[in-house]
Amino acid sequence: MAVELGMWGFDWQVQGRFTFVEELVKMMDEEDLALQDKKENTALSFAAEAGSIGIAKIMIQKNKFLPTIQTGKGPTPLFKAALLGQSEMACYLYPKTYPTLNEMNRNALFFSCIDTDLAMKMLEDDTTLATAHNSNAETALHVLARRPLEFGGRSTLGMCSRLRKSLVSGIEDSYKSSKQTKALELVECLWNQILKHDDDYVMCLITEPSEVLFDATRLGNYEFLSVLINAYPDLLWETDDENRTMFHVAVLYRHASIFNLVHETGSIKDIIVTYTDDENNNILHLAAKLAPQNQLNLVSGAALQMQRELVWFEEVKKIVQPLSIDMKNKDGKTPRELFTSEHEGLLCKGESWMKNTANSCMLVATIITTVVFSAAFSIPGGIADDTGAPKFLKDTAFLIFVISDGVALFSSSTSTLMFLYILTSRYAENDFLKSLPLKLMVGLASLFISMTSMMIAFSTAFYLSCHYGLRFVSDFIFIFAFVPVVLFVFLQYPLLYDMFLSTYYSSLIFQPRKHMIQ
Structure with missing residues (x-):
């Protein structure tokens, strides 16, 4: 009966009856707050799920052992808060629960809250978490490498998307900037801890079970990569299992922000661009391949997609040696011949459009x-x-x-x-x-x-x-x-605007806004 009363009082707090809940808790004993329902949830578990820090404080003041009570054999309130993205609640419960966590639970909690401020706090308290592995044998770097949006990765949006973004930018920019900065700080701390080990250990850690460098490259996580490369420039020479460098992969997946880093490598660029993969494709051959569909969809219409592919081909062509332009791969095709065969379908669609x-x-x-x-x-x-x-x-x-x-x-x-x-x-x-x-x-x-x-x-x-x-x-x-005129503007202006940008400003995506490699 006591736990049901506690749950009922918690529901009222959610509806704004905080004072009522406070008085209700005062009337209860410590043991009453520790009671569990049929699913073995305590009242604090519900508070943690909803992120109600106020009611959690009242309960813990009454019974300081509540944060350590598990849901049966399941998670504690801290784990629930972390799993449901209740960052503030997780940060509040962490110091009250941390002393009771064993190594396995700490690792699990760390990966559960990798997107929250708590991850940095946990790393400061236990630096071994930098090399800890989750259930998939991945480190935190592996997980963060596949999350480019956390780091403000750039994309080329359509006109309507840019308009919508500009309307809400005043509300969201400060929050996003803060979140991106914290994510980069976490990567820097993780990477600095990993680099304290010898080179063989570092390379083994970031290449198993998957290659961190190329996971990040395939998804366009360029700021993540800049952190790693600034502290460990030798990564520029690393190749994947097909003998492609990060710049080759960036061209293949059409991530201009990462490709732009090649201009900051100095004389190294002239060597890297001569690399060929297992099929004897040079970097211009990779530019000749058809872009992934998600990259093609960044511009509207098959004609503009074809135009963007041509821009990519011409930009990569600028950095390769003259011999690479007419070099043949294992199939006996030059980059231009490969471009023609790969884009035959897109060319037909562009013509029809x-x-x-x-x-x-x-x-x-x-x-x-x-x-x-x-x-x-x-x-x-x-x-x-x-x-x-x-x-x-x-x-x-x-x-x-x-x-x-x-x-x-x-x-x-x-x-x-x-x-x-x-x-x-x-x-x-x-x-x-x-x-x-x-x-x-x-x-x-x-x-x-x-x-x-x-x-x-x-x-x-x-x-x-x-x-x-x-x-x-x-x-x-x-x-x-003038109603038809206004309708024409609304219906055709997006196409005209996107076409203008794509024709005269598409090359600007190959100009880095700031130096990422120091």
Whole structure:
């Protein structure tokens, strides 16, 4: 009955009745708080799961042995808090539980809270945790190597994603920066403790059961790698089981942030880029391979994906020796030949995407051309019988009509020509690098201008015809005439913006923002 009352009181605390719970605990004996329910949970176990530090303090003040009571043969409240990500609760319960933990329990707790502030505290108290292994025979470095998001790994987002990120950045940036800094501090402490051992032990530790260096490289965990390399530069020479260095793997998995580190290695770069793997592929061959799907998805549309692949190939080509450009692998293919065979499917998809886009847009551009051409000979208000001049010739609105109609005609014609060029293009690989994206950008921009100008011409023509006695109607039409323009912006601007960035700024991802290797 006492434990049920304790659980009921805890539920009330969750709902904000903290004072009631405090008085309830005062009425109970120490033994009552230690009672367990049918699943052998104490009241403190529930408090730990919910992260209710206030009620936990009240209970522990009443019974200091509560933190050490296990759920049957299961975890203590500390373990529950750590497993459920209740960082503050885990930090509070840790000093009260730590003295009772054996080595196996300490190791298990350390890996359970590797994402929390408690991990650093535990490492400071017991430096042997740096070389401890979990149930998968992995060290903490192995675990952290596979968590690039903890270290602020960069990615190339789409326009909409960047917009959403900018809207919430003011709220989240300080928290993320703090979390990333703490994660790096933990890696530094772990690595410094490991480096106190001899080289053979260090290399054995970080290569079994998996290779820490290449786990981090495959996932783009570049700040993690910079910590390791700064303290132990010899890692730059390490190769995986296929004789690839971290830079080869970074190119294969398309992680520009790690590939950029090659520029900070000085003369070592000229040696590393000459390495070939077991298939006699050099680093340019690896750039010629098709990128993983998750990297392709970072840009929208097959055409832009093809463009990004070409940018990667050209950037890697800049750092290799001239002999490597025409070097053949075991299959007898040069990097360019391998690029062609690997990207044949993507090239076809890019061509289809370009043609479908151009076809749809050219249809709209042609309709606009037809409409505005006809409007040029349908003068609003008609022509004066005595002079043959337009009746509203001296009206400012008429001048706006003439200019906007002319701009709509010229821009829609330009748009039609651009899309016609795209439809009749030969679609060679290099056309996707600049030529085709540029034509599509010009076509979309011209289409937007022509649509806007057409709406202005329509509104002014309606105004000239109906503003006498129907002013409110012309104003109403003028406002709603721009609804299609606004819709066009919302629907097509993301594509246009991504295409502009991909064409003119994609090479910027190969420029490191700061020196990571000191």
